[in-house]
Amino acid sequence: MKRSEINTLITEAADFFQSMGFRLPPFAFYSTADWRKIRNEAREIIDVGLGWDVTDFGSGRYSETGLLLFTIRNGKPDSSYSKSYAEKIMRVGVGQVTPLHFHHSKTEDIINRGGGSLVFTFYRAEASDGLSRAPVEFMADGIRRTVKAGEKIKFSPGESVTLPPRLYHSFHAEGAPVMTGEVSSVNDDRMDNRFYESVGRFPEIEEDEKPKYLLCNEYLKFI
Secondary structure, three states: OEHHHHHHHHHHHHHHHHHOOOOOOHHHHOOHHHHHHHOOOOHHHHHHOOEEEEEOOOOOOOOOEOEEEEEEEOOOOOOOOOOOEEEEEEEEOEOOEEEEEEEOOOOEEEEEEEEEEEEEEEEEEOOOOOEOOOOEEEEEOOEEEEEOOOOEEEEOOOOEEEEOOOEEEEEEEEEEEEEEEEEEEOOOOOOOEEEOOOOOOOOOOEOOOOOOOOEOOOHHHHO
């Protein structure tokens, strides 16, 4: 992805969140110079990977296969950052697919916090990590539901779904972009994700202009 594209996407997402009544923390808007001034005081942000995260999953087609996230809080149980939970806010575009994947350890609630419909596809993972064709049972806002494997399920604003470990899921927005929340156990994007098809989690960036805001995986590179 080009840095200019990432800069534009982050600016648009920040405006989108604000238009939906959601306010990001101050560090969302720190410049590289700001980070350099407070890098010692901001060790927790850096070490647990808070902040902006933009990915096209290696597709080169962000609007079709991609996701923009902002990690608000997170922990690292084997360190002094002993939070056992994490929180993210995401912008999911219309028809923009997050590829099929599960988490080895993380349990998460995904919440439609406003916009269009959030459309999910679920599969149970077989022991071999393949896709099971068995029915999928899950909890949605405290209600137990069962659907066919691969069936598309829509969640309207205010609705949520609980995703346990090893439940394959893919999602996209329909009708309008969706402000999507995530509340989960500790998040580890480097080790805990298992995508059904091989993808790139963090993009390679063509530096055609300076970064407006740093991504969560590049603090050490710049500061």
